[in-house]
Amino acid sequence: MFRFHKYLTKMIVFSIGVSTLPIILLCLFFYIKTSGTIQNKVNEGNVLILEQTRLRIEQVLGALDLQIERLSDSTFVTDALNSGITPSQFILV
Secondary structure (H helix, E strand, O other), X not given: OHHHHHXXXXXXXXXXXXXXXXXXXXXXXXXXXXXXXXXXXXXXHHHHHHHHHHHHHHHHXXXXXXXXXXXXXXXXXXXXXXXXXXXXXXXXX
């Protein structure tokens, strides 16, 4: 009777080991594979966000450049630059 329990215990441990080891290895493989894929997608998203931010900054700087160019071409500014500006004309500046 004692041998039967010992044999049964060994068979149960062996069966559990044989059935769970492939599942654990498969889960580990899928975890590594999916974590790499997710990291790649996160990196691609970050690159897109950086590109969008760069384009937005370029757009703002382009608009600012255009406004400064328009201001410098205005008659008010050219008249102010051509005339001698004194400290009393601070409001004009």
